[in-house]
Structures are given as structure tokens and as C-alpha cells.
Amino acid sequence: MMNRDSPKGKDESKLRRWVANLQLESWQLELLITGFSIFLLATGIGEYNEINRNIQENKLNPGANGLNPLLSISINFILDTIPIGMKFFLINLLIHLLLRGFWIGIVGLSSVSNFIDYDKLGFKGKFRKFMPENVRSLDELIVYLDKISSVIFAYTFLLVFSIISVVIVFAIGMSLMSVTVILSTSQELTVWVGILNLLAIFVVLFYFILAVIFFLDTLFFSAFKKSKWFSVLYYPIYRVFSVISLSILYRSIYYHLITTYKRKQIVGISFVLVIVLIVTLKADALDVNVFYPERTNISEQYMVDEVYDDLRADDHFIHRLSLPSKYVENGFLELFLRYNPKDNGILELLCPDSYKLSPEEGVMQGFKAGMKAQMDTTLNVDELIRDKNYEAKLIESLFCQTQIFEIYIDGELYPNPEYAFKTHSSNGERGYLTIIDVAELGRGKHLLEVKKLKAGGTARLRGVQTSDLKMEPMSKLNFWIQ
Structure with missing residues (x-):
């Protein structure tokens, strides 16, 4: 004791x-x-x-x-x-x-x-x-x-x-x-x-x-x-x-x-x-709106605010696509299609040369380029780091990547849209921007439909093949020409 x-x-x-x-x-x-x-x-x-x-x-x-x-x-x-x-x-x-x-x-x-x-x-x-x-x-x-x-x-x-x-x-x-x-x-x-x-x-x-x-x-x-x-x-x-x-x-x-x-x-x-x-x-999940339809992005009968920049809340992300507004005033419709990393398997199959488009500008690479430029004054550091054919690769890659989309205006396929890479100001979403001339469509309501190549979840796990790809509706939304 x-x-x-x-x-x-x-x-x-x-x-x-x-x-x-x-x-x-x-x-x-x-x-x-x-x-x-x-x-x-x-x-x-x-x-x-x-x-x-x-x-x-x-x-x-x-x-x-x-x-x-x-x-x-x-x-x-x-x-x-x-x-x-x-x-x-x-x-x-x-x-x-x-x-x-x-x-x-x-x-x-x-x-x-x-x-x-x-x-x-x-x-x-x-x-x-x-x-x-x-x-x-x-x-x-x-x-x-x-x-x-x-x-x-x-x-x-x-x-x-x-x-x-x-x-x-x-x-x-x-x-x-x-x-x-x-x-x-x-x-x-x-x-x-x-x-x-x-x-x-x-x-x-x-x-x-x-x-x-x-x-x-x-x-x-x-x-x-x-x-x-x-x-x-x-x-x-x-x-x-x-x-x-x-x-x-x-x-x-x-x-x-x-x-x-x-x-x-x-x-x-x-x-x-x-x-x-x-x-x-x-209580949080209680739904008393039993006659109201389920929210959908692929029906022209349902208006989704998130697809319009002027209606989307600041903390909401662009999931699929976005327009500046549902009203078109100047005859040009700006369509932003978001790049989705879920599509990497499809892009790897269709656009293998587009992999790792961003040039690597690491410390060691910059150091080596600087040493070469010091030894040979005719060389430029920026030229040593960047690929001379980089712009051509961007053009080719942009064309290839955007082939997964099809754009329809009032049910008709819009031919050969021109795209550019764009980082959206909303929340930094990466994607593709195309500007469509709609001035000749006439005043009033019109329907924009976007389809996209998709592959099943199992296909993404084992590796996407051409036979897995299928063009499916992605979004439908209305816009009005004033």
C-alpha cells in the first residue's frame, strides 16, 4: 500500500x-x-x-x-x-x-x-x-x-x-x-x-x-x-x-x-x-410539390437558371454549358461548353496527340534553357522552353476535342462551329467557347440543343473503345432573340 x-x-x-x-x-x-x-x-x-x-x-x-x-x-x-x-x-x-x-x-x-x-x-x-x-x-x-x-x-x-x-x-x-x-x-x-x-x-x-x-x-x-x-x-x-x-x-x-x-x-x-x-x-427532404416535375437539363419545358450567366448564383458551378443570358440582343449567341475530366478516356481515344497540352515550364527546364541561352546568345529562353509547333497543336487539338459535341438550333444541326479554349469567369471552369450567328433566325423563342459523345462507366474503367461511344443529348435550353 x-x-x-x-x-x-x-x-x-x-x-x-x-x-x-x-x-x-x-x-x-x-x-x-x-x-x-x-x-x-x-x-x-x-x-x-x-x-x-x-x-x-x-x-x-x-x-x-x-x-x-x-x-x-x-x-x-x-x-x-x-x-x-x-x-x-x-x-x-x-x-x-x-x-x-x-x-x-x-x-x-x-x-x-x-x-x-x-x-x-x-x-x-x-x-x-x-x-x-x-x-x-x-x-x-x-x-x-x-x-x-x-x-x-x-x-x-x-x-x-x-x-x-x-x-x-x-x-x-x-x-x-x-x-x-x-x-x-x-x-x-x-x-x-x-x-x-x-x-x-x-x-x-x-x-x-x-x-x-x-x-x-x-x-x-x-x-x-x-x-x-x-x-x-x-x-x-x-x-x-x-x-x-x-x-x-x-x-x-x-x-x-x-x-x-x-x-x-x-x-x-x-x-x-x-x-x-x-x-x-x-423534414429537409419533405416534398409537398407533388405535381411539379423533376428538374431536368434536357427538356425545353424546364428553365434552369444555372445555364445563364446573369441568373446563376456566384457559388454555383457550370456543370455542362452556359449562355450569357436567355436574351440575345446583338444577333450573336455565345455558347460555353465545359470541359469535363470524365471525358478524358474518350479524348485519349480520339485525340491522343492532345495529351498534356500545357507545356512543362519547371525550374530545371528553365534553368537548362537559361544555361543554353547564356552559351549561345542567338538563342531565346522562351523559344527553348516552348514548342515551336505549339500553336498548330492547339488548333489541331481544339478541332479534335470539340468533335465530341453536336449543336442543334431549332432541331437543325449547326454546321462547323468555330471554337476557342476559354476559362470562364464564373468559377474558373475550363471549356470551349463558340459564337453562333443567330441574327437570321428571327425575333422570338428558339431552342438550343447540345449532344455529346458518351461512354458507360464500365467502359471508362477498362478503357474506352470506339464501339462504346454514343452521341446522347446533354442539354436543352431556350433563348430569345430581341
């Missing part, structure tokens, strides 16, 4: 008193963190959606060169799940703030009076015995609410981290699955490729089975760790997935809760919080 007068015993006693004082004053920290978190979440969800939209528009295009489509989908899944976790976090913190506010009100009331005079109330019959036995005193209510508020505060962080764990584990599994898709769609279907594909499928299935076992153990209050024989098999699974799911960061909270509180209490609180989240999400 350790002597309390020893230096180590004094340090532990001092630490215990410090922790005890911190626990008594923890409600102040809870309110401070809750209020600050609510403010950040309420203002940050919109900002995050904008950042997420920017990332997905410019960096995570499935099918782009160098980016595995399923890996891109996995990352998008994580990014799209974060706002749900943020809303769940916000709801729980609001509940915590409400309970803490109620708790503070009870504390203030108890300082005035802490006694309920049941004789003065004059209850009769069974109420005379039932009410004093089942109505908590203010002191008991203060302790009870304090405990519930602290549990919800800690439990909120536990649930949010648990959701993050599930998303991460699922995203890793989807990334592993991409290997099987690539092997199964490989053009070289040899015996070894087939064996590797079967092995990869087995690894993916084994991974998901182990992941399900890991999360079931968590849901069933560590039941697998209590099994005499299965715990031996489960131990390596637990160690691996503890790292993959990042549960090592929050498992202390989990074990504290399941050992301190009854299972039915934990299940009850979880059920209530999940119901609140589901109700909130359903």
Missing part, C-alpha cells in the same frame, strides 16, 4: 483533487464548448458545402486520368457524409444546451426554495402516497440532470466519431473493390489475371466480413471479447480495425459508458437521437 506522505502519493492525491475540482466545474466547460461548437456548425455547414462542391467539381471527377473511379466515389462518399454528421452533432449539442439551461434554472430555483409542501397541496387517495415517492426533490433533479447532460455531451462525440469510423472503413473497402473491377474489365484476360481477380474478390469479401464483425462487437457491448474461444480469433481483427477505424481515439469513452450505465439506458438514448436525426433529414 502506498504511503500518502510519500512524494508519489502526494502527487497522486494532488492530481485526484485537481480532477475532482475539474469535474465539479465541468458544466462551465461543457456550455462554453457547446455554444462555440453550435456557432461553428451553424455557420460552417454552408461553407463546407461550398468547399465540398469545389473539390468535387475540380478534383474528384470519376474517370479522370490518374484517378481510380471507385476511389473517387469513395472520397465523395466521405465528403457527402460529413454534413450529415455535422447536422447530427448540431442537434445533439442543441439538446445538451437545452438540458443544461434547464439544469441552471433548477439550480437557481433551489437557492430560493428546495422543499415541496405536500400537505399544503392537499392530495387525496393514492396521490397522497404516490407523489412524494415518485417526484424528485430539486437537489435530486439537479444531480440527475447534471449526469444526463454530461453523458449526452460525451455520447455525442462518441457517436460522431463512430459514424466517421464506419465511413472510413466503408471507403477503404470500396477502394479495394476498385481493384477487382479493374481486373475484371482488363483487356488482357489471361489465366493469371483471372486468378488475381478471384484473389482480390476474396480479399474484399474477407475485409467486409471482418469489418461487420468488428462493428457488431461494438453494437453488442463487446460481446465477442467475452467469448472464451472466439476472443482468441477476434483479437487480431480488433487490433487491425482499431487502427483503420480510428477507434483508438475514442474507445475510452465507449468502455466508460458501457461499464457505468445500463444497456437499456444507452440503447434508449441512441434510439432517441437516431430518431431525431431521421426526422430532421426527412
Whole structure:
């Protein structure tokens, strides 16, 4: 037994008193963190959606060169799940703030009076015995609410981290699955490729089975760790997935809760919080416009503001195409068609010479060019860096790339449109600009339709072939000549 007068015993006693004082004053920290978190979440969800939209528009295009489509989908899944976790976090913190506010009100009331005079109330019959036995005193209510508020505060962080764990584990599994898709769609279907594909499928299935076992153990209050024989098999699974799911960061909270509180209490609180989240999400998705059509970009009967520069919000990206306005005043229609990295596989097939059009102007290349120019004064650094035939390559590449589009005005194919590369002023979207003379069409409403060569998702995974290409409608929109 350790002597309390020893230096180590004094340090532990001092630490215990410090922790005890911190626990008594923890409600102040809870309110401070809750209020600050609510403010950040309420203002940050919109900002995050904008950042997420920017990332997905410019960096995570499935099918782009160098980016595995399923890996891109996995990352998008994580990014799209974060706002749900943020809303769940916000709801729980609001509940915590409400309970803490109620708790503070009870504390203030108890300082005035802490006694309920049941004789003065004059209850009769069974109420005379039932009410004093089942109505908590203010002191008991203060302790009870304090405990519930602290549990919800800690439990909120536990649930949010648990959701993050599930998303991460699922995203890793989807990334592993991409290997099987690539092997199964490989053009070289040899015996070894087939064996590797079967092995990869087995690894993916084994991974998901182990992941399900890991999360079931968590849901069933560590039941697998209590099994005499299965715990031996489960131990390596637990160690691996503890790292993959990042549960090592929050498992202390989990074990504290399941050992301190009854299972039915934990299940009850979880059920209530999940119901609140589901109700909130359903309320956001509630649609009372049952007679209004689904939004579409390929119908002239539906006006989409995002395709007109003067109507599109500043934080919205151009997804397919854009016109300056739905009204044409000078007889020329400016059509911007966005370059989509999803089409890289198609462009690689049709325009292989257009790959890596941007000249590489790295530090070493510039240094070497500068050294050559110093040795030979007749040479120019810019000429050494840039390809002399670069302009001709641009013209040839522009013509080739824009062959994937077909433009129709009032149902008739517009012949030989002239294009130019353009970076749009909206949000820096890259694409192609063509200016169409529509002065002879006459005043009034007209229909612009754009078709585009497309290939299926499977074709993009294994490599696009000519037989995969099909010209399909991309967008229809109206414009008016004044």
C-alpha cells in the first residue's frame, strides 16, 4: 500500500483533487464548448458545402486520368457524409444546451426554495402516497440532470466519431473493390489475371466480413471479447480495425459508458437521437410539390437558371454549358461548353496527340534553357522552353476535342462551329467557347440543343473503345432573340 506522505502519493492525491475540482466545474466547460461548437456548425455547414462542391467539381471527377473511379466515389462518399454528421452533432449539442439551461434554472430555483409542501397541496387517495415517492426533490433533479447532460455531451462525440469510423472503413473497402473491377474489365484476360481477380474478390469479401464483425462487437457491448474461444480469433481483427477505424481515439469513452450505465439506458438514448436525426433529414427532404416535375437539363419545358450567366448564383458551378443570358440582343449567341475530366478516356481515344497540352515550364527546364541561352546568345529562353509547333497543336487539338459535341438550333444541326479554349469567369471552369450567328433566325423563342459523345462507366474503367461511344443529348435550353 502506498504511503500518502510519500512524494508519489502526494502527487497522486494532488492530481485526484485537481480532477475532482475539474469535474465539479465541468458544466462551465461543457456550455462554453457547446455554444462555440453550435456557432461553428451553424455557420460552417454552408461553407463546407461550398468547399465540398469545389473539390468535387475540380478534383474528384470519376474517370479522370490518374484517378481510380471507385476511389473517387469513395472520397465523395466521405465528403457527402460529413454534413450529415455535422447536422447530427448540431442537434445533439442543441439538446445538451437545452438540458443544461434547464439544469441552471433548477439550480437557481433551489437557492430560493428546495422543499415541496405536500400537505399544503392537499392530495387525496393514492396521490397522497404516490407523489412524494415518485417526484424528485430539486437537489435530486439537479444531480440527475447534471449526469444526463454530461453523458449526452460525451455520447455525442462518441457517436460522431463512430459514424466517421464506419465511413472510413466503408471507403477503404470500396477502394479495394476498385481493384477487382479493374481486373475484371482488363483487356488482357489471361489465366493469371483471372486468378488475381478471384484473389482480390476474396480479399474484399474477407475485409467486409471482418469489418461487420468488428462493428457488431461494438453494437453488442463487446460481446465477442467475452467469448472464451472466439476472443482468441477476434483479437487480431480488433487490433487491425482499431487502427483503420480510428477507434483508438475514442474507445475510452465507449468502455466508460458501457461499464457505468445500463444497456437499456444507452440503447434508449441512441434510439432517441437516431430518431431525431431521421426526422430532421426527412423534414429537409419533405416534398409537398407533388405535381411539379423533376428538374431536368434536357427538356425545353424546364428553365434552369444555372445555364445563364446573369441568373446563376456566384457559388454555383457550370456543370455542362452556359449562355450569357436567355436574351440575345446583338444577333450573336455565345455558347460555353465545359470541359469535363470524365471525358478524358474518350479524348485519349480520339485525340491522343492532345495529351498534356500545357507545356512543362519547371525550374530545371528553365534553368537548362537559361544555361543554353547564356552559351549561345542567338538563342531565346522562351523559344527553348516552348514548342515551336505549339500553336498548330492547339488548333489541331481544339478541332479534335470539340468533335465530341453536336449543336442543334431549332432541331437543325449547326454546321462547323468555330471554337476557342476559354476559362470562364464564373468559377474558373475550363471549356470551349463558340459564337453562333443567330441574327437570321428571327425575333422570338428558339431552342438550343447540345449532344455529346458518351461512354458507360464500365467502359471508362477498362478503357474506352470506339464501339462504346454514343452521341446522347446533354442539354436543352431556350433563348430569345430581341
